[in-house]
Amino acid sequence: MLLAEVARVSKEVAETSARSRKTALLAGLFADAPPEEAGLVISYLSGRLPQGRPGIGWRTLGQEAEPADAPTLTVLDVDTAVGELAATRGAGSVERRGRVLAGLLGRATAAEQVFLRSLLSGEVRQGALDAVALEGVAAAAGVPAADLRRAVMLDGSLPRVAAAVLAEGAQALCTVTLRVGRPVQPMLAGTAKSVAEALGALGPCAVEEKLDGIRVQVHRDGADVRVYTRSLDEITERLPEVAELARSLPGERFILDGEVIGRAPDGRPVPFQEIASRVGSRVDVGAARRTLPVVPCFFDVLAVGEDVLLDLPVRERYAALAALVPEDARVRRLAVEDPGEQEAEAEEFWAETLRRGHEGVVVKGLDSAYAAGRRGRHWLKVKPVHTLDLVVLAAEWGHGRRTGLLSNLHLGARTAEGTYAMLGKTFKGLTDQMLRWQTEALRALATSDDGFTVRVRPELVVEIAYDGLQRSSRYPAGVALRFARVLRHRPDKTAAEADTVATVLAAHAA
Protein backbone atom coordinates (compact mmCIF):
# COMPACT_ATOMS: atom_id res chain seq x y z
CA MET A 1 0.00 0.00 0.00
CA LEU A 2 1.21 3.48 -0.87
CA LEU A 3 1.99 5.88 1.93
CA ALA A 4 0.05 8.46 -0.06
CA GLU A 5 -3.20 6.65 0.70
CA VAL A 6 -2.44 6.59 4.40
CA ALA A 7 -1.49 10.26 4.37
CA ARG A 8 -4.67 11.14 2.46
CA VAL A 9 -6.90 9.34 4.95
CA SER A 10 -5.04 10.89 7.88
CA LYS A 11 -5.68 14.33 6.41
CA GLU A 12 -9.35 13.58 5.84
CA VAL A 13 -9.70 12.28 9.37
CA ALA A 14 -8.06 15.42 10.68
CA GLU A 15 -10.49 17.56 8.70
CA THR A 16 -13.66 15.88 9.93
CA SER A 17 -14.83 16.48 13.45
CA ALA A 18 -17.43 13.72 13.80
CA ARG A 19 -15.94 10.64 15.37
CA SER A 20 -18.33 8.39 13.48
CA ARG A 21 -17.03 9.78 10.21
CA LYS A 22 -13.41 9.39 11.30
CA THR A 23 -14.18 5.78 12.15
CA ALA A 24 -15.74 5.18 8.72
CA LEU A 25 -12.76 6.72 6.92
CA LEU A 26 -10.32 4.58 8.87
CA ALA A 27 -12.43 1.45 8.41
CA GLY A 28 -12.42 1.98 4.65
CA LEU A 29 -8.65 2.09 4.49
CA PHE A 30 -8.14 -0.81 6.89
CA ALA A 31 -10.45 -2.97 4.80
CA ASP A 32 -8.39 -2.11 1.71
CA ALA A 33 -5.01 -2.84 3.25
CA PRO A 34 -3.33 -6.09 2.18
CA PRO A 35 -3.31 -8.47 5.16
CA GLU A 36 0.46 -8.38 5.60
CA GLU A 37 0.45 -4.59 5.75
CA ALA A 38 -2.69 -4.10 7.82
CA GLY A 39 -0.83 -4.00 11.11
CA LEU A 40 1.47 -1.30 9.82
CA VAL A 41 -1.33 0.81 8.38
CA ILE A 42 -3.32 0.57 11.59
CA SER A 43 -0.28 1.43 13.62
CA TYR A 44 0.43 4.56 11.56
CA LEU A 45 -3.16 5.73 11.62
CA SER A 46 -3.36 5.31 15.35
CA GLY A 47 -0.33 7.57 15.58
CA ARG A 48 2.25 4.96 16.49
CA LEU A 49 5.39 3.45 15.07
CA PRO A 50 5.78 -0.29 15.63
CA GLN A 51 9.40 0.38 16.59
CA GLY A 52 8.34 2.81 19.31
CA ARG A 53 9.97 6.21 19.48
CA PRO A 54 12.56 6.40 16.70
CA GLY A 55 14.97 8.90 18.28
CA ILE A 56 13.69 11.69 16.04
CA GLY A 57 12.49 14.86 17.68
CA TRP A 58 11.63 18.42 16.77
CA ARG A 59 15.27 19.29 16.23
CA THR A 60 16.00 16.58 13.69
CA LEU A 61 12.67 17.14 11.97
CA GLY A 62 13.53 20.78 11.51
CA GLN A 63 15.51 19.98 8.37
CA GLU A 64 13.97 20.87 5.04
CA ALA A 65 13.71 18.33 2.23
CA GLU A 66 12.76 18.81 -1.41
CA PRO A 67 9.51 16.86 -1.90
CA ALA A 68 9.09 14.25 -4.63
CA ASP A 69 6.72 14.96 -7.51
CA ALA A 70 4.85 11.67 -7.52
CA PRO A 71 3.95 9.24 -4.73
CA THR A 72 6.04 6.08 -4.88
CA LEU A 73 6.73 5.35 -1.19
CA THR A 74 4.99 2.32 0.27
CA VAL A 75 4.24 1.77 3.93
CA LEU A 76 6.78 -1.05 3.83
CA ASP A 77 9.42 1.42 2.60
CA VAL A 78 8.59 3.64 5.54
CA ASP A 79 8.81 0.72 7.93
CA THR A 80 12.26 -0.14 6.60
CA ALA A 81 13.49 3.42 7.01
CA VAL A 82 12.02 3.78 10.50
CA GLY A 83 13.66 0.51 11.45
CA GLU A 84 16.98 1.98 10.37
CA LEU A 85 16.35 5.17 12.30
CA ALA A 86 15.48 3.28 15.45
CA ALA A 87 18.49 1.00 15.17
CA THR A 88 21.03 3.76 14.56
CA ARG A 89 23.14 4.61 17.60
CA GLY A 90 26.67 5.45 18.68
CA ALA A 91 29.11 8.11 17.53
CA GLY A 92 27.94 9.76 14.35
CA SER A 93 24.42 8.46 14.84
CA VAL A 94 22.83 11.88 14.78
CA GLU A 95 24.27 12.59 11.36
CA ARG A 96 23.45 9.12 10.04
CA ARG A 97 19.90 9.38 11.32
CA GLY A 98 19.64 12.76 9.67
CA ARG A 99 20.70 11.24 6.35
CA VAL A 100 18.22 8.39 6.59
CA LEU A 101 15.49 10.89 7.43
CA ALA A 102 16.50 13.15 4.54
CA GLY A 103 16.41 10.16 2.22
CA LEU A 104 12.95 9.20 3.38
CA LEU A 105 11.56 12.72 3.13
CA GLY A 106 13.18 13.15 -0.28
CA ARG A 107 11.18 10.23 -1.61
CA ALA A 108 7.94 11.63 -0.19
CA THR A 109 5.56 14.10 -1.81
CA ALA A 110 4.74 17.28 0.06
CA ALA A 111 1.56 15.74 1.45
CA GLU A 112 3.41 12.61 2.52
CA GLN A 113 6.09 14.70 4.18
CA VAL A 114 3.49 16.39 6.33
CA PHE A 115 2.22 13.02 7.50
CA LEU A 116 5.68 11.54 8.02
CA ARG A 117 6.81 14.49 10.10
CA SER A 118 3.74 14.28 12.28
CA LEU A 119 4.06 10.53 12.67
CA LEU A 120 7.77 10.66 13.50
CA SER A 121 7.27 13.48 15.97
CA GLY A 122 4.55 11.49 17.70
CA GLU A 123 1.87 14.12 17.13
CA VAL A 124 -0.43 13.09 14.29
CA ARG A 125 -3.10 15.54 15.47
CA GLN A 126 -5.83 13.90 13.41
CA GLY A 127 -8.30 13.64 16.28
CA ALA A 128 -8.00 9.88 16.25
CA LEU A 129 -5.58 7.66 18.10
CA ASP A 130 -5.91 4.16 19.54
CA ALA A 131 -9.54 4.29 20.51
CA VAL A 132 -10.89 5.66 17.24
CA ALA A 133 -8.61 3.42 15.18
CA LEU A 134 -9.95 0.51 17.20
CA GLU A 135 -13.50 1.47 16.24
CA GLY A 136 -12.35 1.58 12.64
CA VAL A 137 -10.84 -1.88 12.87
CA ALA A 138 -14.02 -3.23 14.44
CA ALA A 139 -16.08 -1.76 11.62
CA ALA A 140 -13.71 -3.07 8.94
CA ALA A 141 -13.66 -6.56 10.45
CA GLY A 142 -17.35 -6.63 11.30
CA VAL A 143 -16.82 -7.45 14.96
CA PRO A 144 -18.26 -5.69 18.03
CA ALA A 145 -15.96 -2.91 19.20
CA ALA A 146 -16.35 -4.03 22.81
CA ASP A 147 -15.03 -7.49 21.98
CA LEU A 148 -12.10 -6.07 20.09
CA ARG A 149 -11.37 -3.59 22.86
CA ARG A 150 -11.23 -6.29 25.45
CA ALA A 151 -8.90 -8.40 23.32
CA VAL A 152 -6.59 -5.43 22.78
CA MET A 153 -6.47 -4.63 26.48
CA LEU A 154 -5.46 -8.19 27.24
CA ASP A 155 -2.98 -8.39 24.39
CA GLY A 156 -1.52 -4.93 24.82
CA SER A 157 -1.21 -4.24 21.09
CA LEU A 158 -3.92 -2.93 18.76
CA PRO A 159 -1.99 -3.55 15.50
CA ARG A 160 -1.29 -7.16 16.47
CA VAL A 161 -4.87 -8.02 17.39
CA ALA A 162 -6.24 -5.96 14.52
CA ALA A 163 -4.14 -7.74 11.93
CA ALA A 164 -5.35 -11.06 13.29
CA VAL A 165 -9.00 -10.10 13.38
CA LEU A 166 -8.92 -8.66 9.86
CA ALA A 167 -7.31 -11.84 8.57
CA GLU A 168 -9.24 -14.43 10.55
CA GLY A 169 -12.40 -12.70 11.67
CA ALA A 170 -14.09 -12.74 15.04
CA GLN A 171 -12.63 -16.08 16.06
CA ALA A 172 -9.22 -14.42 16.39
CA LEU A 173 -10.59 -12.60 19.42
CA CYS A 174 -11.45 -15.81 21.24
CA THR A 175 -7.82 -16.87 21.38
CA VAL A 176 -6.71 -13.70 23.17
CA THR A 177 -6.60 -14.31 26.88
CA LEU A 178 -4.80 -12.89 29.86
CA ARG A 179 -1.42 -14.54 30.07
CA VAL A 180 1.08 -14.31 32.86
CA GLY A 181 4.16 -12.75 31.32
CA ARG A 182 2.33 -10.52 28.90
CA PRO A 183 1.46 -7.10 30.35
CA VAL A 184 -2.10 -5.80 30.41
CA GLN A 185 -3.14 -2.17 29.97
CA PRO A 186 -3.54 -0.93 33.53
CA MET A 187 -6.83 0.42 34.80
CA LEU A 188 -6.78 4.18 35.39
CA ALA A 189 -8.65 6.38 37.83
CA GLY A 190 -10.96 9.29 37.24
CA THR A 191 -10.94 12.29 39.55
CA ALA A 192 -13.22 13.54 42.30
CA LYS A 193 -12.99 16.82 44.19
CA SER A 194 -13.55 15.34 47.61
CA VAL A 195 -13.90 12.09 49.49
CA ALA A 196 -17.59 12.88 50.03
CA GLU A 197 -18.12 13.31 46.29
CA ALA A 198 -16.39 10.01 45.56
CA LEU A 199 -18.38 8.18 48.21
CA GLY A 200 -21.58 9.64 46.84
CA ALA A 201 -20.73 8.52 43.31
CA LEU A 202 -19.64 5.00 44.18
CA GLY A 203 -21.74 3.70 47.03
CA PRO A 204 -20.08 0.73 48.76
CA CYS A 205 -16.38 1.30 48.16
CA ALA A 206 -12.83 0.91 49.34
CA VAL A 207 -10.76 3.97 50.20
CA GLU A 208 -7.08 3.32 49.51
CA GLU A 209 -3.99 5.44 50.01
CA LYS A 210 -2.67 6.90 46.78
CA LEU A 211 1.10 6.59 46.75
CA ASP A 212 3.21 9.05 44.78
CA GLY A 213 5.58 6.72 42.95
CA ILE A 214 5.80 4.66 39.76
CA ARG A 215 3.01 2.30 38.73
CA VAL A 216 4.17 -1.28 38.26
CA GLN A 217 2.59 -4.49 37.06
CA VAL A 218 4.43 -7.53 38.34
CA HIS A 219 4.18 -10.92 36.65
CA ARG A 220 5.49 -14.11 38.17
CA ASP A 221 5.51 -17.51 36.53
CA GLY A 222 7.61 -19.77 38.70
CA ALA A 223 11.08 -18.27 38.89
CA ASP A 224 10.38 -15.95 35.98
CA VAL A 225 9.42 -12.51 37.31
CA ARG A 226 8.89 -9.45 35.16
CA VAL A 227 8.08 -5.89 36.10
CA TYR A 228 6.30 -3.55 33.71
CA THR A 229 5.54 0.17 33.73
CA ARG A 230 2.23 1.82 33.07
CA SER A 231 3.11 2.00 29.37
CA LEU A 232 4.00 -1.72 29.43
CA ASP A 233 7.75 -1.23 29.14
CA GLU A 234 9.69 -3.90 30.95
CA ILE A 235 11.86 -2.57 33.78
CA THR A 236 12.63 -5.77 35.69
CA GLU A 237 16.41 -5.18 35.69
CA ARG A 238 16.00 -1.75 37.25
CA LEU A 239 13.97 -3.00 40.20
CA PRO A 240 15.61 -6.13 41.59
CA GLU A 241 13.96 -5.61 44.99
CA VAL A 242 10.56 -5.89 43.41
CA ALA A 243 11.47 -9.11 41.63
CA GLU A 244 12.91 -10.51 44.84
CA LEU A 245 9.79 -9.71 46.78
CA ALA A 246 7.61 -11.29 44.09
CA ARG A 247 9.67 -14.48 44.27
CA SER A 248 9.28 -14.58 48.03
CA LEU A 249 5.49 -14.64 47.87
CA PRO A 250 3.59 -17.88 48.45
CA GLY A 251 2.31 -18.22 44.92
CA GLU A 252 3.94 -19.53 41.77
CA ARG A 253 1.87 -17.66 39.21
CA PHE A 254 0.24 -14.27 39.53
CA ILE A 255 -0.09 -10.75 38.19
CA LEU A 256 -0.02 -7.89 40.68
CA ASP A 257 -0.77 -4.19 40.23
CA GLY A 258 0.81 -1.62 42.47
CA GLU A 259 3.04 1.37 43.01
CA VAL A 260 6.75 1.52 43.75
CA ILE A 261 7.88 4.07 46.33
CA GLY A 262 10.83 4.77 48.58
CA ARG A 263 10.71 5.16 52.31
CA ALA A 264 12.83 7.39 54.48
CA PRO A 265 14.20 5.83 57.70
CA ASP A 266 11.17 7.15 59.59
CA GLY A 267 8.89 5.30 57.20
CA ARG A 268 7.60 8.35 55.40
CA PRO A 269 7.55 8.23 51.60
CA VAL A 270 10.37 10.00 49.77
CA PRO A 271 9.47 12.69 47.20
CA PHE A 272 8.38 11.52 43.78
CA GLN A 273 11.49 12.97 42.13
CA GLU A 274 13.73 10.62 44.08
CA ILE A 275 11.71 7.61 42.98
CA ALA A 276 11.75 8.83 39.40
CA SER A 277 15.51 9.13 39.57
CA ARG A 278 15.88 5.64 41.01
CA VAL A 279 13.50 3.94 38.60
CA GLY A 280 15.05 5.82 35.68
CA SER A 281 18.59 4.66 36.51
CA ARG A 282 19.77 1.87 34.25
CA VAL A 283 23.57 1.90 34.01
CA ASP A 284 24.45 1.17 37.62
CA VAL A 285 21.39 -0.30 39.25
CA GLY A 286 23.43 -1.60 42.20
CA ALA A 287 24.60 1.88 43.14
CA ALA A 288 21.15 3.34 42.60
CA ARG A 289 19.67 0.63 44.81
CA ARG A 290 22.11 1.38 47.61
CA THR A 291 21.31 5.08 47.38
CA LEU A 292 17.56 4.56 47.39
CA PRO A 293 16.02 1.15 47.99
CA VAL A 294 12.43 0.93 46.82
CA VAL A 295 9.44 -1.06 47.96
CA PRO A 296 6.38 -2.11 46.00
CA CYS A 297 2.94 -1.56 47.50
CA PHE A 298 0.31 -3.61 45.76
CA PHE A 299 -3.37 -2.78 45.47
CA ASP A 300 -4.71 -5.32 43.02
CA VAL A 301 -4.26 -8.81 41.66
CA LEU A 302 -5.29 -9.65 38.10
CA ALA A 303 -4.48 -13.33 37.97
CA VAL A 304 -3.45 -16.04 40.36
CA GLY A 305 -2.61 -19.61 39.40
CA GLU A 306 -4.78 -20.43 36.42
CA ASP A 307 -7.51 -18.01 37.46
CA VAL A 308 -8.16 -14.71 35.70
CA LEU A 309 -9.57 -12.29 38.26
CA LEU A 310 -10.27 -9.27 36.04
CA ASP A 311 -14.03 -9.72 36.11
CA LEU A 312 -14.26 -10.35 39.83
CA PRO A 313 -15.41 -7.43 42.00
CA VAL A 314 -12.88 -5.40 43.94
CA ARG A 315 -13.81 -7.05 47.22
CA GLU A 316 -12.98 -10.50 45.88
CA ARG A 317 -9.81 -9.39 44.16
CA TYR A 318 -8.68 -7.76 47.37
CA ALA A 319 -9.32 -10.94 49.33
CA ALA A 320 -7.13 -12.79 46.83
CA LEU A 321 -4.49 -10.10 47.18
CA ALA A 322 -4.52 -10.35 50.96
CA ALA A 323 -4.02 -14.11 50.69
CA LEU A 324 -0.97 -13.63 48.50
CA VAL A 325 0.78 -10.47 49.67
CA PRO A 326 1.72 -9.60 53.26
CA GLU A 327 0.22 -6.49 54.75
CA ASP A 328 3.40 -4.43 54.62
CA ALA A 329 3.55 -4.84 50.84
CA ARG A 330 -0.06 -3.81 50.38
CA VAL A 331 -1.64 -0.41 50.24
CA ARG A 332 -3.55 0.66 53.36
CA ARG A 333 -7.28 0.66 52.81
CA LEU A 334 -10.61 1.20 54.45
CA ALA A 335 -13.68 -0.74 53.39
CA VAL A 336 -16.76 1.45 53.29
CA GLU A 337 -19.75 -0.83 52.97
CA ASP A 338 -22.16 1.88 54.05
CA PRO A 339 -21.06 5.32 52.81
CA GLY A 340 -23.92 7.02 54.63
CA GLU A 341 -22.75 5.69 57.97
CA GLN A 342 -19.01 5.76 57.38
CA GLU A 343 -18.35 9.14 55.85
CA ALA A 344 -16.55 10.46 58.93
CA GLU A 345 -14.44 7.32 59.01
CA ALA A 346 -13.53 7.80 55.36
CA GLU A 347 -12.65 11.45 55.96
CA GLU A 348 -10.41 10.44 58.85
CA PHE A 349 -8.68 7.86 56.66
CA TRP A 350 -8.03 10.58 54.08
CA ALA A 351 -6.65 12.95 56.72
CA GLU A 352 -4.46 10.23 58.21
CA THR A 353 -3.15 9.30 54.74
CA LEU A 354 -2.12 12.91 54.12
CA ARG A 355 -0.50 13.10 57.58
CA ARG A 356 1.55 10.08 56.59
CA GLY A 357 2.87 12.07 53.65
CA HIS A 358 0.98 10.39 50.83
CA GLU A 359 -0.55 11.97 47.76
CA GLY A 360 -4.22 11.35 48.44
CA VAL A 361 -6.65 8.48 48.15
CA VAL A 362 -8.23 6.36 45.46
CA VAL A 363 -11.84 5.36 46.07
CA LYS A 364 -12.95 2.16 44.33
CA GLY A 365 -16.42 0.73 43.91
CA LEU A 366 -16.41 -2.56 45.82
CA ASP A 367 -18.46 -4.33 43.19
CA SER A 368 -16.56 -3.15 40.14
CA ALA A 369 -14.41 -5.27 37.84
CA TYR A 370 -10.91 -4.41 36.65
CA ALA A 371 -11.47 -2.34 33.52
CA ALA A 372 -8.08 -2.82 31.86
CA GLY A 373 -6.92 0.18 29.88
CA ARG A 374 -9.86 2.35 30.80
CA ARG A 375 -10.17 5.42 32.93
CA GLY A 376 -12.91 3.89 34.95
CA ARG A 377 -15.50 5.85 36.81
CA HIS A 378 -15.28 3.03 39.33
CA TRP A 379 -11.92 4.31 40.53
CA LEU A 380 -11.81 7.93 41.66
CA LYS A 381 -8.68 9.67 42.91
CA VAL A 382 -8.87 12.51 45.39
CA LYS A 383 -5.91 14.82 46.00
CA PRO A 384 -5.62 18.05 47.98
CA VAL A 385 -5.51 21.20 45.85
CA HIS A 386 -3.51 24.32 46.68
CA THR A 387 -4.13 27.72 45.18
CA LEU A 388 -2.07 30.86 44.67
CA ASP A 389 -2.45 34.29 43.10
CA LEU A 390 0.43 34.70 40.67
CA VAL A 391 1.47 37.30 38.13
CA VAL A 392 1.69 36.62 34.39
CA LEU A 393 5.21 37.45 33.27
CA ALA A 394 4.88 36.28 29.66
CA ALA A 395 2.75 34.08 27.43
CA GLU A 396 3.49 31.76 24.52
CA TRP A 397 1.58 31.53 21.25
CA GLY A 398 -0.53 28.38 21.10
CA HIS A 399 -0.53 25.63 18.50
CA GLY A 400 -3.22 23.53 16.80
CA ARG A 401 -6.63 24.68 17.91
CA ARG A 402 -4.96 27.39 19.95
CA THR A 403 -3.14 28.92 16.99
CA GLY A 404 -3.31 32.69 17.13
CA LEU A 405 -4.11 32.68 20.83
CA LEU A 406 -1.80 33.38 23.73
CA SER A 407 -1.90 30.14 25.65
CA ASN A 408 0.94 29.06 27.90
CA LEU A 409 1.40 31.49 30.78
CA HIS A 410 4.64 32.17 32.62
CA LEU A 411 3.79 32.45 36.30
CA GLY A 412 5.66 34.59 38.80
CA ALA A 413 5.54 35.10 42.54
CA ARG A 414 6.69 38.32 44.18
CA THR A 415 10.15 38.40 45.70
CA ALA A 416 11.44 40.40 48.63
CA GLU A 417 13.38 42.56 46.16
CA GLY A 418 10.21 43.66 44.41
CA THR A 419 10.89 41.49 41.35
CA TYR A 420 9.15 38.30 40.28
CA ALA A 421 10.42 34.74 40.50
CA MET A 422 8.99 32.42 37.87
CA LEU A 423 7.51 29.25 39.35
CA GLY A 424 6.50 27.52 36.12
CA LYS A 425 4.09 27.72 33.22
CA THR A 426 0.59 26.56 32.56
CA PHE A 427 -1.91 26.39 29.71
CA LYS A 428 -4.45 24.24 31.52
CA GLY A 429 -7.85 25.25 32.80
CA LEU A 430 -8.44 27.89 30.12
CA THR A 431 -11.73 27.90 28.26
CA ASP A 432 -11.89 29.24 24.71
CA GLN A 433 -13.42 32.40 26.08
CA MET A 434 -10.67 32.83 28.65
CA LEU A 435 -8.09 32.27 25.91
CA ARG A 436 -9.63 35.00 23.79
CA TRP A 437 -9.84 37.34 26.73
CA GLN A 438 -6.27 36.83 27.89
CA THR A 439 -4.91 37.16 24.37
CA GLU A 440 -6.34 40.68 24.20
CA ALA A 441 -5.49 41.55 27.78
CA LEU A 442 -1.88 40.42 27.41
CA ARG A 443 -1.45 42.06 24.04
CA ALA A 444 -2.20 45.33 25.77
CA LEU A 445 0.58 44.63 28.27
CA ALA A 446 3.13 43.35 25.74
CA THR A 447 6.69 44.60 25.86
CA SER A 448 8.16 42.24 23.28
CA ASP A 449 7.22 39.38 20.94
CA ASP A 450 9.77 37.09 19.34
CA GLY A 451 7.08 35.10 17.53
CA PHE A 452 7.13 32.44 20.22
CA THR A 453 6.90 34.26 23.53
CA VAL A 454 5.24 37.56 24.31
CA ARG A 455 6.73 39.25 27.33
CA VAL A 456 4.37 41.51 29.26
CA ARG A 457 4.41 44.09 32.00
CA PRO A 458 3.78 42.08 35.19
CA GLU A 459 0.28 43.31 35.94
CA LEU A 460 -2.21 40.54 35.26
CA VAL A 461 -2.97 38.31 38.26
CA VAL A 462 -4.19 34.74 37.80
CA GLU A 463 -5.53 32.36 40.41
CA ILE A 464 -3.64 29.10 40.04
CA ALA A 465 -4.40 25.64 41.38
CA TYR A 466 -1.55 23.15 41.79
CA ASP A 467 -0.76 19.87 43.48
CA GLY A 468 2.44 20.77 45.27
CA LEU A 469 6.01 21.94 44.89
CA GLN A 470 8.96 20.15 43.41
CA ARG A 471 12.65 20.93 43.54
CA SER A 472 13.80 22.81 40.49
CA SER A 473 17.20 23.63 39.06
CA ARG A 474 15.60 25.67 36.32
CA TYR A 475 13.56 28.20 38.24
CA PRO A 476 15.11 30.91 40.41
CA ALA A 477 13.26 30.07 43.62
CA GLY A 478 14.66 26.54 43.43
CA VAL A 479 11.16 25.25 43.28
CA ALA A 480 8.44 24.72 40.65
CA LEU A 481 4.70 24.11 40.72
CA ARG A 482 3.46 20.60 40.01
CA PHE A 483 0.44 20.33 37.70
CA ALA A 484 -0.38 24.04 37.71
CA ARG A 485 -3.67 25.10 36.12
CA VAL A 486 -5.60 28.36 35.83
CA LEU A 487 -8.74 28.71 37.91
CA ARG A 488 -9.58 32.26 36.82
CA HIS A 489 -8.15 35.57 35.79
CA ARG A 490 -8.12 38.20 38.50
CA PRO A 491 -8.19 41.57 36.73
CA ASP A 492 -9.63 42.92 39.98
CA LYS A 493 -6.32 42.31 41.74
CA THR A 494 -3.06 44.18 41.35
CA ALA A 495 0.32 42.53 41.11
CA ALA A 496 1.14 43.91 44.54
CA GLU A 497 -1.59 41.65 45.95
CA ALA A 498 -0.11 38.49 44.45
CA ASP A 499 1.51 35.84 46.60
CA THR A 500 5.18 36.02 47.48
CA VAL A 501 7.83 33.34 47.13
CA ALA A 502 8.16 33.32 50.90
CA THR A 503 4.50 32.49 51.46
CA VAL A 504 4.60 29.80 48.77
CA LEU A 505 7.57 28.14 50.45
CA ALA A 506 6.09 28.55 53.92
CA ALA A 507 2.87 26.85 52.86
CA HIS A 508 4.81 23.70 52.04
CA ALA A 509 7.42 23.69 54.79
CA ALA A 510 7.14 20.36 56.57
Add this chain to the structure above:
DNA sequence: CAAAGCGCATC
Protein backbone atom coordinates in the same frame (compact mmCIF):
# COMPACT_ATOMS: atom_id res chain seq x y z
C1' DC B 1 36.66 16.03 30.02
C1' DA B 2 32.74 18.72 31.29
C1' DA B 3 28.65 21.01 29.69
C1' DA B 4 24.92 21.46 26.63
C1' DG B 5 21.45 19.61 23.63
C1' DC B 6 18.24 16.18 22.55
C1' DG B 7 14.90 12.42 23.01
C1' DC B 8 12.07 9.87 25.84
C1' DA B 9 10.13 8.24 30.00
C1' DT B 10 7.72 9.08 34.53
C1' DC B 11 4.17 11.78 36.88
Add this chain to the structure above:
DNA sequence: GTCGGAT
Protein backbone atom coordinates in the same frame (compact mmCIF):
# COMPACT_ATOMS: atom_id res chain seq x y z
C1' DG C 1 -0.07 14.37 34.85
C1' DT C 2 -4.92 18.30 34.34
C1' DC C 3 -8.23 20.36 31.83
C1' DG C 4 -11.80 21.86 28.12
C1' DG C 5 -14.20 20.73 23.89
C1' DA C 6 -16.57 17.65 20.92
C1' DT C 7 -19.18 13.71 19.99
Add this chain to the structure above:
DNA sequence: ATCCGACGATGCGCTTTG
Protein backbone atom coordinates in the same frame (compact mmCIF):
# COMPACT_ATOMS: atom_id res chain seq x y z
C1' DA D 1 -19.04 8.65 29.14
C1' DT D 2 -15.09 8.81 26.08
C1' DC D 3 -11.57 10.42 23.52
C1' DC D 4 -8.44 13.69 22.06
C1' DG D 5 -5.00 17.24 22.13
C1' DA D 6 -3.60 21.56 24.34
C1' DC D 7 0.90 21.44 26.77
C1' DG D 8 3.44 21.29 32.22
C1' DA D 9 8.38 19.73 35.29
C1' DT D 10 11.72 16.61 35.84
C1' DG D 11 15.56 12.79 35.47
C1' DC D 12 18.37 9.58 32.80
C1' DG D 13 21.27 8.31 28.97
C1' DC D 14 23.17 9.25 24.82
C1' DT D 15 25.62 12.22 21.56
C1' DT D 16 27.66 16.38 20.26
C1' DT D 17 29.99 20.56 21.31
C1' DG D 18 33.16 23.61 23.65
